[in-house]
Amino acid sequence: xxxxxxxxxxxxxxxMVALGLAIIYGTxxxxxxxxxxxxxxxxxxxxxxxxxxxxxxxxxxxxxxLVTATFGLIIERTVVRRLYGRLLDTLLATWGIALILQxxxxxxxxxxxxxxxxxxxxxDLQNVPVPAELQQAIQLFGANIPVYRxxxxxxxxxxxxxxxxxxxxxxxxxxxxxxxxxxxxxxxxGINDKRVNMLAFAYGSGLAGIAGxxxxxxKTVSPDMGTPYVVDAFLVVVAGGVGHLLGTLASxxxxxxxxxxxxxxxxxxxxxxxxxxxxxxxxxxxPQGLFVTKSR
Amino acid sequence: xxxxxxxxxxYIAFFAVVLALPLVLNSFWTNRVAIYLVYSICAIGISMSWxxxxxxxxxxxxxxxxxxxxxxxxxxxxVPENNPVPQLMLLNMEPNAVRDLCCxxxxxxxxxxxxxxxxxxxxGIVVPCILAAGxxxxxxxxxxTGVYVSIITLAFALIGQLxxxxxxxxxxxxxxxxxxxLLEIGGFEFDPYGPSAYYAVALTLIAVILLARYMLTGRIxxxxxxxxxxxxxxxxxxxxxxxxxxxxxxxxxxxxxxxxMLFTITSEFATPSLMATSLSISxxxxxxxxxxxxxxxxxxxxxxxxxxxxxxxxxxxxxPVWPIILGLLFVFVVLFMPNGIAGIFKAFIERSGRTxxxxxxxxxGKTERADKSERVQTELTAREA
Numbered sequence: 001x002x003x004x005x006x007x008x009x010x011x012x013x014x015x016m017v018a019l020g021l022a023i024i025y026g027t028x029x030x031x032x033x034x035x036x037x038x039x040x041x042x043x044x045x046x047x048x049x050x051x052x053x054x055x056x057x058x059x060x061x062x063x064x065x066l067v068t069a070t071f072g073l074i075i076e077r078t079v080v081r082r083l084y085g086r087l088l089d090t091l092l093a094t095w096g097i098a099l100i101l102q103x104x105x106x107x108x109x110x111x112x113x114x115x116x117x118x119x120x121x122x123x124d125l126q127n128v129p130v131p132a133e134l135q136q137a138i139q140l141f142g143a144n145i146p147v148y149r150x151x152x153x154x155x156x157x158x159x160x161x162x163x164x165x166x167x168x169x170x171x172x173x174x175x176x177x178x179x180x181x182x183x184x185x186x187x188x189x190g191i192n193d194k195r196v197n198m199l200a201f202a203y204g205s206g207l208a209g210i211a212g213x214x215x216x217x218x219k220t221v222s223p224d225m226g227t228p229y230v231v232d233a234f235l236v237v238v239a240g241g242v243g244h245l246l247g248t249l250a251s252x253x254x255x256x257x258x259x260x261x262x263x264x265x266x267x268x269x270x271x272x273x274x275x276x277x278x279x280x281x282x283x284x285x286x287p288q289g290l291f292v293t294k295s296r
Numbered sequence: 297x298x299x300x301x302x303x304x305x306x307y308i309a310f311f312a313v314v315l316a317l318p319l320v321l322n323s324f325w326t327n328r329v330a331i332y333l334v335y336s337i338c339a340i341g342i343s344m345s346w347x348x349x350x351x352x353x354x355x356x357x358x359x360x361x362x363x364x365x366x367x368x369x370x371x372x373x374x375v376p377e378n379n380p381v382p383q384l385m386l387l388n389m390e391p392n393a394v395r396d397l398c399c400x401x402x403x404x405x406x407x408x409x410x411x412x413x414x415x416x417x418x419x420g421i422v423v424p425c426i427l428a429a430g431x432x433x434x435x436x437x438x439x440x441t442g443v444y445v446s447i448i449t450l451a452f453a454l455i456g457q458l459x460x461x462x463x464x465x466x467x468x469x470x471x472x473x474x475x476x477x478l479l480e481i482g483g484f485e486f487d488p489y490g491p492s493a494y495y496a497v498a499l500t501l502i503a504v505i506l507l508a509r510y511m512l513t514g515r516i517x518x519x520x521x522x523x524x525x526x527x528x529x530x531x532x533x534x535x536x537x538x539x540x541x542x543x544x545x546x547x548x549x550x551x552x553x554x555x556x557m558l559f560t561i562t563s564e565f566a567t568p569s570l571m572a573t574s575l576s577i578s579x580x581x582x583x584x585x586x587x588x589x590x591x592x593x594x595x596x597x598x599x600x601x602x603x604x605x606x607x608x609x610x611x612x613x614x615x616p617v618w619p620i621i622l623g624l625l626f627v628f629v630v631l632f633m634p635n636g637i638a639g640i641f642k643a644f645i646e647r648s649g650r651t652x653x654x655x656x657x658x659x660x661g662k663t664e665r666a667d668k669s670e671r672v673q674t675e676l677t678a679r680e681a
Contacts (some may be wrong), residue, residue: 031443043395082631087443089630090351094624095577097526103619231450239445269462276451276458283448284438 003264004257008148011256012156015249016211017233018240019163021203022248025237026234027180027200030080031091035103035233036226038205042212043221047126056131057217061155064209070188072205074199084197098226105223126221134217152214158249159207163247166203176200216277235279241289251290255279303646307505307592314498319373323489330562331496332602333501334477334555335582336595340623341502341551342583343594344448348512349544350524353451357576358456359424361566363556365460365473366423368566369407370416374477381480382407384473388465413479432542439538441527450573457571472567479561488562497558504551505591511547512591521542585629587638598635601625 017039024032042064047054050061052070075097082291083090108121112247134148167173178186180191211229219225233254255275263271305599313334318326345351372382381400389400398405409415430608435448458582467473479486479493486493511517522530530536560566569575579598586597601622606617613662632638 031369061507079627079631088446089634091443091446092577092581093627093630095581096623098623099626100620100623104306105618105622107620109618216399227573232455235451238444267462269458273455273458273462276455280451283444284440287438287440287444 003260005145005149005238006264007260008253008256009152009256012237012254013155013229015209015217015227015233015252015258016159016214017208018234018236018248018252019160019245020207020211021230022132022204022237022242022245023163023176023200023207024204026242026244027081027176028197029087030083030201030235030269031087031094032080032201032204033091033094033230034075034097034101035208036092036228036230037098037207038072038208038226039212039215039229040105040221040223040226041068041071041101042130043216043225044121044126044212045214046128046213047221048121055133055212057128060213061210064213065206068209068212069202069206072254073090073198073202075205076201079198080201081194087142095191098230102223102226103270126216128216128221130217139149148217152217154204155210155214155250159210160245160249163207167245172196172199215260232275239282239289246291247289251282253288297496298649299416299642299645302641302649303592305622306641307400310592310596311502312580315503317494318491322460326491326494327489328606329603330488331559332556333494333622334562335579335602336598337497337501337504337555337558338579339582339594339598340501340508340591341548341555343586343588343591344508344512344551345544345548345592346580346583347588347590348517348518348524349541351444351541351545351548352443352590353478353545353548354446354573354580354582355451356548356552356575356579357454357571357573358453359428359448360553360556360559360575361456361460361568361571362424363420363553364560364570365467366410366420366553366558366564367557367560369410369411369414369471371476371479371560372473373407374413375475375478380495384468388549401542403463403466406466413481416464417557419552424553424556425546425550427541429546433547435540436538451574453571453573457568459570460568460571467568470568472565472569474565474567476560476564486561486565493561494593497562499597500554500558504554504596508551508591516540520545525619537639556561574660576596581626583636585625585633585636587636587641589635590638592635593638593641636673 017035020038021032021035022032024035045064045067046055046057046060049060050057055063075094079093079097083093105121106187128241130148134151135145135146136145138150165173167176175186175191175196177198178189178191183193208229212226214222214227215225236252236255237248239255240247240249255278258278259271259275262270262274317329321329338356341359342353342356345353351366372378372384380395381395381404384399385404386395389395393400397408397411406507410419429620431449431452435445440448459485461470461474463469478488484492484494511518519530519535519540522535523532523540556566556570582598582601583594584597585601586595587593605618608614608621629636635642
């Protein structure tokens with residue numbers, strides 16, 4: 001039971017990171033390797049906001065969303081915009097962006113060169129204080145469940161629900177889906193596809209930022225923390241079926257649980273090894289992913 | 297000057313510079329440049345599979361690391377203290393285990409063939425090749441293409457790295473294999489800081505370039521390019537697309553394994569970081585900077601990026617900024633120089649060749665087609681003359 005709960009919380013984080021990536025990859029066909037850095041920036045936003053502004057972790061959620069969405073917007077406007085239709089090139093360029101963002105944090109956005117150092121940035125590891133009510137554990141079905149993990153899970157579900165509402169119940173969502181199915185036709189129907197791209201990229205990045213806030217609660221924060229997330233999340237997206245919200249949810253759940261159970265049964269390294277092996281098998285034998293979006 | 301002559305001149309000039317460099321470098325820089333040349337060989341491997349066949353492997357580091365480990369195992373056993381059993385196994389063995397390579401730790405028998413240096417050297421190429429053939433066969437027979445190939449190879453590299461880190465008693469774990477003996481063949485010792493190891497690397501590089509060029513300018517290269525441009529069409533023309541892809545993937549893995557062995561010779565260690573995602577992606581970036589579809593370009597790209605990188609890390613002001621410059625370079629190359637340095641070189645040669653022949657600057661405002669027919673005409677007149 002405890003293993004299951006750990007699996008759920010791994011899955012929740014994976015889901016939040018993957019959700020943003022799924023929107024970006026699914027609708028715009030852009031592989032954003034800087035997505036992990038959005039998680040990292042979200043975590044650093046939390047570090048800075050708790051240190052300097054006295055924010056608690058709840059207030060950091062919307063703040064991190066705004067900050068990372070802004071970063072995403074800038075990246076889309078400056079680089080990604082020029083690369084639509086060149087899938088592998090987006091992968092390379094965004095890796096470059098990831099390097100830049102990591103280093104910017106290490107050198108305090110360049111101020112470190114002039115001897116100005118901001119508390120909370122730099123290459124050192126950072127920690128975020130977690131409010132007391134989240135540090136407790138509750139008893140459920142005879143198992144000890146840390147409240148923080150439950151909080152992560154609930155947030156992930158809420159974000160999933162919000163994203164579903166945005167995608168399927170708003171004007172922007174239907175435009176986004178239209179663009180992802182047939183960009184040119186959508187544009188011909190009067191949808192401003194560039195604006196849709198921009199907003200989708202920003203929204204996806206924002207989701208990663210929120211995941212970053214939650215990650216900062218149980219992991220140390222460091223400039224290169226994002227890279228493993230982007231790889232895992234990308235595996236989740238392709239394994240679940242591109243452009244399919246439920247598929248992403250399901251594959252995040254499966255992969256999170258697989259990792260958690262194998263990790264308890266053997267060790268953490270085997271957990272990850274099996275995770276990668278499962279993804280390789282899914283890709284080889286069901287390249288469209290577990291859930292296939294019907295296309296006409 | 298046509299592009300063909302220009303590129304032959306470029307190749308010869310590059311070989312000459314590479315061969316002459318140890319005459320002017322001190323031992324530290326000889327070693328550094330030798331390592332950069334090893335990276336160049338990696339970039340050639342990328343250029344072969346990505347530039348020619350359009351297979352972007354993000355797991356090239358796996359094959360590189362395997363090559364490095366194979367030779368490093370042999371060189372570990374070549375150290376007298378590591379006989380009959382390497383120190384790293386003695387540190388990790390069960391208290392009452394037999395002190396023999398067959399069974400001192402689980403799986404230690406895998407080391408037995410590596411008592412011979414020759415086996416290590418052959419395995420360094422063959423094992424990555426076989427693994428790549430296996431991965432490639434399954435992948436390409438299932439008609440996996442494009443970004444999925446990249447992701448699968450990336451996942452394999454991650455698995456390889458995790459397994460090596462996790463099997464501490466067998467592989468040295470996170471610290472890898474260090475304190476290696478120097479490679480010695482027939483009484484001749486390759487000193488990583490002297491010209492001997494340098495020339496081993498340089499001559500291998502030249503041989504790899506020439507062989508790859510020979511192979512890729514011929515029929516195989518043409519078919520691979522056809523596959524890169526339109527896989528379905530190549531298939532309908534009757535070519536066995538899958539086998540060609542498996543073949544080039546395998547060759548490129550072999551080249552990476554070879555580079556890995558040379559890395560062990562020049563830097564005297566093998567660690568799991570050689571299989572890290574960042575190194576695999578860096579290799580792709582080197583090739584992209586130099587020009588993915590040009591062997592020499594990929595080579596020069598690797599040299600330049602690494603050389604500038606190490607210059608930057610020497611200086612205290614530039615060291616923290618270097619990764620940012622590198623990141624900007626990636627973005628810049630992808631956005632504005634899709635064919636890399638080689639592409640610029642080609643454009644430059646073609647333009648200057650044209651103006652030379654016309655005897656005046658290129659007239660502006662003409663359409664591309666008029667321009668082209670003009671070029672054909674001048675070429676024809678040049679040939680007649």
